[in-house]
């Protein structure tokens with residue numbers, strides 16, 4: 125071991141001091157900016173939340189379109205979003221809630237929108253058609269079934285969540 129004292133030159137002292145002070149000042153300026161940039165991403169999204177849509181007693185075996193509006197937060201931007209679903213009860217009394225968004229190019233489909241096919245969903249943009257369960261009719265433009273909404277029934281009210289892929293299999297009508 126050496127007893128030699130480590131000497132810090134004036135130049136080194138100034139370098140250390142300026143680096144420390146500069147780093148502290150840069151961190152003071154950048155930290156709020158980083159927080160501002162990242163904060164909305166860290167906020168819990170309301171997108172996946174279930175929204176109340178309709179009293180279950182209003183749901184029939186005939187598909188009806190129901191609209192609902194909710195506050196949507198997208199990053200720093202908050203807006204009111206309106207979504208729609210075609211809702212009916214199948215032959216077993218089970219609720220089916222279909223997205224109205226055509227799987228071809230995204231137009232809105234209508235139940236019995238074409239008088240030639242009164243038991244199907246019809247997309248007016250390119251004559252796309254879907255069976256009642258959402259399955260796309262072969263040889264029409266859509267190549268996939270209409271999405272299904274996740275749902276819950278709470279105290280007699282139907283709540284809808286996000287649309288998910290429809291597991292309906294070919295051949296179902």
Ligand code: FES
Pocket residue numbers: 226227228229230231247248249250251252253265266
């Ligand atoms: S957008 Fe629906 S058929 Fe083309």
